[in-house]
Amino acid sequence: MNNQNVFYDELCLSIYTTNRYFHQLYQIVLGKYELTYLQYMVLLNIKQQGKSTLVVICRNLDLDTNTLTPVVKKLMIKNWIKREKSVTDGRSFELFLTNSAEQKFELIQIEIARIQEKLVGDDQQQFTKILSQTHTLNNRVQELIDELTNKK
Structure with a gap:
């Protein structure tokens, strides 16, 4: 692997x-x-x-x-x-x-x-960055799902 x-x-x-x-x-x-x-x-x-x-x-x-x-x-x-x-x-x-x-x-x-x-406390900026990254990841995964299931 x-x-x-x-x-x-x-x-x-x-x-x-x-x-x-x-x-x-x-x-x-x-x-x-x-x-x-x-x-x-x-x-x-x-x-x-x-x-x-x-x-x-x-x-x-x-x-x-x-x-x-x-x-x-x-x-x-x-x-x-x-x-x-x-x-x-x-x-x-x-x-x-x-x-x-x-x-x-x-x-x-x-x-x-x-x-x-x-959980967030004073780290609002860090969590905003994480949220942005997860949105990007979610979009990539959804695009791949659509591609693999021919839902373009």
């Missing part, structure tokens, strides 16, 4: 490990509310937009509707979100946070902000 293969494998492992660690970190907060990270990301999308459709959330999270539909249904059962017919397009439904979810979500955001402050 050459050094380039070892480097590539180490990069993949490092990204995988970082992903696991972030999920564990968020689960410290989200577990109290019986939420998964993906459920949190759906709630965050809705919160940022006020109301949203499943299609928009899928696009924002780069996931298929068949992945997010059960997540949304579970959030509805848990009374985190409600849905209503869109005023502008009667064929679609808009999702929004319930009143109790709004309050709980604010508490979650406060706890996550504390974690983020401990």
Whole structure:
């Protein structure tokens, strides 16, 4: 095995490990509310937009509707979100946070902000650079996926 293969494998492992660690970190907060990270990301999308459709959330999270539909249904059962017919397009439904979810979500955001402050601290510039690098890497990987699956 050459050094380039070892480097590539180490990069993949490092990204995988970082992903696991972030999920564990968020689960410290989200577990109290019986939420998964993906459920949190759906709630965050809705919160940022006020109301949203499943299609928009899928696009924002780069996931298929068949992945997010059960997540949304579970959030509805848990009374985190409600849905209503869109005023502008009667064929679609808009999702929004319930009143109790709004309050709980604010508490979650406060706890996550504390974690983020401990993690990033005064190194905002370093984390901005890492974020830029991960966006570049994500774009390269997506381009390669498209190329290998002929989605040009």
